[in-house]
Amino acid sequence: MNINPNIISQSYAISKEDRQAKNKHRSFVIWLTGLSGSGKSTLANALDQYFFNNGLSSYVLDGDNIRQGLNKNLGFSPADRKENIRRVGEVSKLFVSAGLISIAAFISPYLEDRVEVREMFSEKEFIEVFVNCPLELCEKRDPKGLYRKARNGQLQQFTGISSPYEESIEPEIEIRTDQLSVEEGVSKIISFLKGQVLI
Numbered sequence: 001m002n003i004n005p006n007i008i009s010q011s012y013a014i015s016k017e018d019r020q021a022k023n024k025h026r027s028f029v030i031w032l033t034g035l036s037g038s039g040k041s042t043l044a045n046a047l048d049q050y051f052f053n054n055g056l057s058s059y060v061l062d063g064d065n066i067r068q069g070l071n072k073n074l075g076f077s078p079a080d081r082k083e084n085i086r087r088v089g090e091v092s093k094l095f096v097s098a099g100l101i102s103i104a105a106f107i108s109p110y111l112e113d114r115v116e117v118r119e120m121f122s123e124k125e126f127i128e129v130f131v132n133c134p135l136e137l138c139e140k141r142d143p144k145g146l147y148r149k150a151r152n153g154q155l156q157q158f159t160g161i162s163s164p165y166e167e168s169i170e171p172e173i174e175i176r177t178d179q180l181s182v183e184e185g186v187s188k189i190i191s192f193l194k195g196q197v198l199i
């Protein structure tokens with residue numbers, strides 16, 4: 001999209017680096033992608049608790065919540081999902097500029113949409129976590145009863161049933177929630193972040 005020539009960037013007196021120095025940690029995005037019921041929200045909250053308890057500033061952006069406010073005009077068509085992910089990418093960018101850790105938990109089923117979000121950030125600022133769990137187990141968990149509705153034909157365009165999920169090819173981290181406990185999943189993510197000297 002062309003940038004309007006009448007809109008001129010304004011610089012801020014306090015930089016991202018100033019804010020990171022004040023917070024005593026780097027700012028970045030942890031992007032959790034996976035099927036409904038794979039464990040994104042559970043991992044996002046457990047990570048947020050870890051950060052909170054260890055003096056790091058983070059905040060969770062969760063699809064179910066963002067879709068009740070900022071993105072309440074969006075549904076589940078491919079175009080609406082793309083716009084949903086784009087907006088969350090932009091919000092995460094603001095968080096990173098504000099010196100915070102953004103924990104985004106969205107199905108984000110399309111590879112192309114995730115690549116577009118990744119491109120908004122520098123290499124170390126975007127950590128994609130593929131929350132991998134077989135569809136059969138997600139459906140068995142069915143924490144919100146949505147798979148049952150999708151199978152009954154009461155819910156259209158449901159990811160994994162009547163709408164695609166394109167698996168991550170080279171995520172920074174993959175968490176098999178059918179094999180690891182929540183605590184083990186969190187430890188794997190924390191170890192990665194420490195290894196990259198991000199926290």
Ligand SMILES: Nc1ncnc2c1ncn2[C@@H]1O[C@H](COP(=O)(O)OS(=O)(=O)O)[C@@H](OP(=O)(O)O)[C@H]1O
Pocket residue numbers: 035036037040041062063064067076080081082084085105106107108109144146155156157158159163
């Ligand atoms: N048709 C359909 N397909 C998938 N999910 C549906 C649908 N309808 C409602 N829900 C509920 O919306 C949550 C997914 O929202 P997201 O913003 O993460 O979706 S997406 O990234 O735009 O694909 C999803 O949350 P999670 O179960 O946490 O993934 C569901 O609770």
Ligand SMILES: Nc1ncnc2c1ncn2[C@@H]1O[C@H](COP(=O)(O)OP(=O)(O)O)[C@@H](O)[C@H]1O
Pocket residue numbers: 034035036037038039040041042043105141143176177178180181182185
């Ligand atoms: N290892 C695990 N990691 C994450 N969630 C798990 C795990 N094992 C079981 N669960 C359960 O699976 C369900 C996942 O639901 P949720 O976190 O809402 O998934 P999503 O946000 O991807 O839809 C929860 O009831 C959670 O307790």
